[in-house]
Amino acid sequence: xxxxxxxxxxxxxxxxxxxxxxxxxxxxxxxxxxxxxxxxxxxxxxxxxxxxxxxxxxxxxxxxxxxxxxxxxxxxxxxxxxxxxxxxxxxxxxxxxxxxxxxxxxxx
Numbered sequence: 001x002x003x004x005x006x007x008x009x010x011x012x013x014x015x016x017x018x019x020x021x022x023x024x025x026x027x028x029x030x031x032x033x034x035x036x037x038x039x040x041x042x043x044x045x046x047x048x049x050x051x052x053x054x055x056x057x058x059x060x061x062x063x064x065x066x067x068x069x070x071x072x073x074x075x076x077x078x079x080x081x082x083x084x085x086x087x088x089x090x091x092x093x094x095x096x097x098x099x100x101x102x103x104x105x106x107x108x
Contacts, residue, residue: 001041020049031074032037040069042069043076044067045066046065046066047063047064047066048065058083058084059080059082059083059090060083061082061083062083064080064081064082065078065079065080065081066079066080075095075098076097077095078094078096079092080092080093
């Protein structure tokens with residue numbers, strides 16, 4: 001009985017930290033740069049309609065982000081907010097911007 005319980009616990013732990021069901025093996029998509037890509041068109045409020053379990057994401061529902069474009073650094077100030085599992089309203093702020101390795105044409 002004890003060994004069955006230990007085995008079931010191990011299976012549950014491995015499954016909980018596994019790869020999501022929608023991830024399938026294969027090659028990465030080839031993504032081309034977009035000509036005349038304009039980051040400013042990405043500005044505004046965006047809503048998450050689906051989420052996957054992620055220990056680093058404190059929000060679990062009603063998640064939205066505001067992307068405020070800045071001409072000075074050709075990037076965005078991002079504020080993301082939503083509710084935690086304990087029904088606490090949380091907010092995070094940060095910046096995203098293109099770099100030499102990831103130019104603006106790669107932003108989607």
